[in-house]
Every structure is written in C-alpha cells, then in structure tokens.
Amino acid sequence: MNRVDVMVAPVVGALMVGTAALNGVAGPAGYGLLVLSAAALAAHRRHPLHVLAVTSVLAACYVLAVEPEMAATIPALITLASVVRHGHRRAAQVAALGLVAAMTGGYLLSDQPVLAAVKGGFLVMGWFVAAVAMGIALQQADRRALDAEHSREEAALRRAGEERLRIARELHDSLTHTISVIKVQAGVAVHLTSKRGEQASPALLAIQEASGEAMRELRETLEVLRDDTVALARLPELISRMRAMGQEVALTVEGNSRALPASVDQAAFRIVQEALTNCVRHAPGAQASVLVEYGKQEVVVEVSDTGGAAAPGEGLAGGGKGLTGMRERVDALGGRLEAGPAGRGFTVRAWLPVEVTAGLSGKALPA
Template identity: 35%
Template sequence: MTPIVRFARSRWWPPAPDLALAAVLAALCLAGTAAAATPADRPWWPGGALLIAGAALVLAWRRRAPLVVLALTLAAVAPYYWLAYPDGPASLMVAVAMYTVATRLSWPRSVGVGVLLFVAWVGLERVIDGRVVATAPEHVMWIVATVAVGVAVGGLRRAQTAAVEQAQEQARRRVEQERLRVAREVHDVVSHSLAMIAVQAGVGAHVADRRPEQAVAALLEIKQASSAALAELRNVLGVLRDAEPAGVAGLHRLDEVVRVAGLAGVDVEVRGSAGQPAPGVDAAAFRIVREAVTNAVRHARQGRRVVVDLADTADELRIRVADDGGPTGELTPGHGLRGLDEHAAAVGGCSAVTATPEGVVVEARLPVGAP
C-alpha cells in the first residue's frame, strides 16, 4: 500500500513554491486586515480570519486545478466582504487565482472567465445588498489588468516552450540523420571493400599455380583495397570524434573503381563528364557509381562490361550505370539498393534500379546546387 500512497501524494500534493505562496498570502492578508480594522467594523476574528485562511489554503493547488481554485477562492473571499468584515487585501487572493487561470488558458477563454468572474462578484453583491454596487468600475479594472498580465505571461511561456521543443526536435532529427549517414558510410566502405577483396582473393587462388604474377597482383590489390577501406573508416570515425575528414570520396576516384573491377574481370567504361559538382553531390555520385559497379561484379555472373554515363546539365547531374549481365530475377531490396536511394535523397536527388533483358540499370539524378 505504501507505493500507492506515495504515488497519490506526489500527484495531488501541491508543489512547495505554491505552498509557500499560499502561506505568504495568508500572512499578508491577515496582517493587512488587522491593520485596516477599526472599532466600528464588524469583528473579523475568528470568522473573517477563517475565510481568509481558507482562501489562501486553496491557492496552494492553483496550478493543479486553476478553474476550481478560482471558484473556491471566490466562494471564500466574496462572503468576507459581503458580511461587512473590515476592508483589507483579501481580494488579492482572487487576483492571484485569476492570474493563474489566464496563464493557463488561451486569451479568448481567459477573457470569458474574467467576464464570468465580474458577473459573479458584482451580480451576487448586488443581490445581497439590493442596490447597484458603486465599486463595479474598480472590479472591472483589476479584473482586466489581471487577465491582461496573465494572458501575456502565459503566451510568453507557451512560446518559449514551443521554441525549446522545436529545438529539441531539430536536434533529434540531426542526430538521426547523422546516424543514418554514418551507417551508409560504413556499409559502403565495408561492402565494397570486402566484395573486391573476396573477388581478388578468388582470382589469386584460381591462378596461383599457372600464373603466379597475376596472383601477386591480386594480393597487392587486396592490400591496397584494405588500406583504402581502413582510411575511409578512419574518416567516418573521425567525424564521430568531431575531427575533419581527410580524403573525402569523389568522382576523381573512379579510376580506383575501374581498376579494381578490371582485376575482377569486369571492364568499366566511363563516358561523359560530371563537371564540378558541389562536394556533397560529388561524394554521393561516387558512392552511387561504386555501389552499382560493386553490385555488378558480385551479382552479374555473366557480366563482363559496365558502362557509366555521366551528364552534367544546368540543374542536375545525371548518372546511368548499366551492366551486360543479362536477364535477372526480381530485384530484392537490400542494404545496397536502399543505400543508393539514401545517397541520392541526402542531397535532394532520386535514384532508380531497373532490371532489363540486357542487365541491371542504375539511374540517379542529383541537383548540382546541393551542398
């Protein structure tokens, strides 16, 4: 039973600042009433004091249930004045309750509650006294002032909260985008490098007895590919450590892709020019081409040739990579195909992979103005 009691207390027990405010208001109102009382006034002890103490006590829950607290505060303070107790600062507690309501509600609802408060206070006072209340303008003024201040403070708080939440959401999105980017980088490096290493290892093992010089060349290529892969992984990890990456990927490294694919028995022909794209577009274009060529080497068993077409237009860089591996079955989306889409989308472009009777065609369009 103890955990349940603790839960209920933590939920309904008023916060310490509100308890302190209620105690301070009670002390101020009691002291102010005692100072304002005259021998001609109705004795305010203990009836008036109990009404003031009750109104102050209710204010401790003003942020838990502001409308209910406003009603209860009014129900305690209004009779204090109607019963002709000494004039004092008891109405200050109603103002605090109204201020709290105005900070929590929208301004139309706050104005509506203020109008209801005025009608309840002045209307009931008129019914009890049986006359027009001369202090009605004063009630209007302090209610208007209280609502205006409360609405302004509440609007400012909501704007600050919205700004903080928006900043947090943007930070979460940046973290998620960076996580996806790093995942793509690691996948590209590992899949491409291991695929090329596996191909060269197979070539070396196949020709080791008959053509040892070709086996040595394959081993050297494995060494170079593994060194390049380690360098790229260091770049990725350097970004995670807030270090500046060195040797960023770009289309200027297509000769590496051509050379490695050639050692695997696949001829890669690069046609056209990419111009001078932005660094982000350049890196995305290189990774798209490398991924497409790697897939052709790994999966197009009958393929012996890959053609890479680059076209630089006024608005976009167009990429087309086609192999001659012949008809294929249904393309199954994997990390590689998803990576093509993600690389293109990262710079505001798009990509598509199509299976044709001649082989697989990868096409991408990247905006040249992307960062």
C-alpha cells in the same frame, strides 16, 4: 503541491488578516473567510478552476457581509491568472464579472453613493483585467517554452539521423572497398586456374559469387540511404522494379488515399520495400501481394506471399534484421506490427497511426 504556493498562501493570508485588523471591521467570521481563502490558494496550480470557485465565493461573501476591501480578493486574483494560463478564459471572465459585481454591491451596502460605488467597481475591474493579462502572458510564455523544447527534440533527432546516415555511408564505402578486393582476387585466381587448364575449386567460385552478391546489396543499400523522398505514392515504381526482376506482385489500395505525415509515409513505404525484398531473397518465384488500406485513424500496409519453392512459412520471414527494422519503425510511431506464416507463405501487416505527435514515442526512425 508546489513549494512556492505553500509559502505564498500564508504570506497572502497574513496580508489580508493584517489589513482587516487595521480596518477593525472584520469579526471572527470575517477572519475565518480570509484564512480559508488564503489556504485554498495553495492548490491553485493543480486545481485552478476549483480554487477559483472557492476563492471567488469567499471573497464575495467577505465584501458583501463584512466590508468591500480589495485585499480580500487577492487569492481570487492570483487564481484568476492561473486559470487563464491553463486556457479557461471563459471561467475567468465569469469569475471576474461576479467579483466586480460583488464589490459594487459591497460599496452600496456600506452606504456609499451609487456613483461612488460604480466608480469603485470599475477601479476593481482594472485589477482583474491585469490578472487576466498576466495569465495570458504566462500562457504565451509556456507555449514558447514548449515550442522551443519541441524544436530542440526535432533538431536532436535530425542530427542523430544525419550521423547515422554518415556512419552508414562510411561503413558502406569501407566494406565495398574490402569486398571489391576479395572479388578481384577471387576472379584472378579463377582466371589463372582456368588458364592452366585446371578446374576452379567450388570454394573459390563460391567466394567470387558471394562477393559479387555482397557488392550488389551494398550498392542497393547506399541508393536507399541517399533517397529521402520515399512515400507510398512511389509504390507503383517499386512494384514495377520487382516485376522487372521476375517477381509477381499485385497491388491493392482500399479507402481514400491522402497525404500522410512524412514519418508515416516513409515508414509504410520502407516496410513494403523490405518485405518485398525478403520475398525475392527467400521465396523466389512466389506470388506476392501488397495491400494499402487508408482508414480514418490509421493506415494499414500488408505484404504477403504464397511461399513459392521455399519451405512452408519461410517467405518474407528471411533472416537478419529485416523484421527487427520493421518493428522498430512501427514502434517509433506508436503502431502495431504482426508477422508470421500464412499457409505456405508469410504475411507482414502493420498498423500505423495517421496522427503522430512529436515526442509520442521519443524515438528516431531507423535509417
């Protein structure tokens, strides 16, 4: 329970009881209604609708049975603003009109002229309109605060992504330079060895070949880091490149393809890209298939291979951090990933929710 509300309730109660005592009309039952109404006010933030109902009924009972005193409606006025703040405007309107009618009835029961009672009811309506306006203002303030919080989170995620990208590029440049030196030195050693009529050692040839492969992979990594426009719409282009490398890949799309949130679109493409890359590396010659299934609540991507000449169950599994990266992407979106052997091959299947809200996971997508 809010500490401020706990402090406000007795203050409001004292104000109502003091006003009733000055008027000298309320009896024990009237004071009891005022005290109960003030006590209920302590929970108006946690249960605004329930408290509004209680305070409105107690206020109506007081003004009809005791006296038409505006002070008796203070807990209902405060709760009215809280109800509007929580978005329950219809309930607030019903309660306000009910209390205005009760006040008008109270004036009539106190033998005031009809015209005076109606005027008194309209004056009371002004207080309730002010309470509703206060609730709307608080609601808008809450929304602005929430939008500002989301903006800060998005800015933090963007800065984190930019920093990771910068570090990755710097690391790429540093490693490329070092590996280039190793490759050149190994090439010179092989050349000098052959020039002397000798056969280069297998270790030296392996160093030359491994450094060349590392250079190619680093270039591919940098190309991926520089490309921020990945999306499932580019799958045909990706598959065409795989086929040009000699990899047999079949693409199947089920459901009605549609625009997806950028984070989901990017994650789905990267998962397919990583899975096909692992297939080329660890199951060369295998037949791969890509399935994209558009559902109402999620999009499913599946990449599987036949295993080819690789050992049973190897395929897409590979090594390193391929599957770890996929799982991080899926977890960041609140989805699910399954990866495991399928016959002689391997299958990766990811379920990605279509609707991803900010802060759902509180994680940034891996670069």
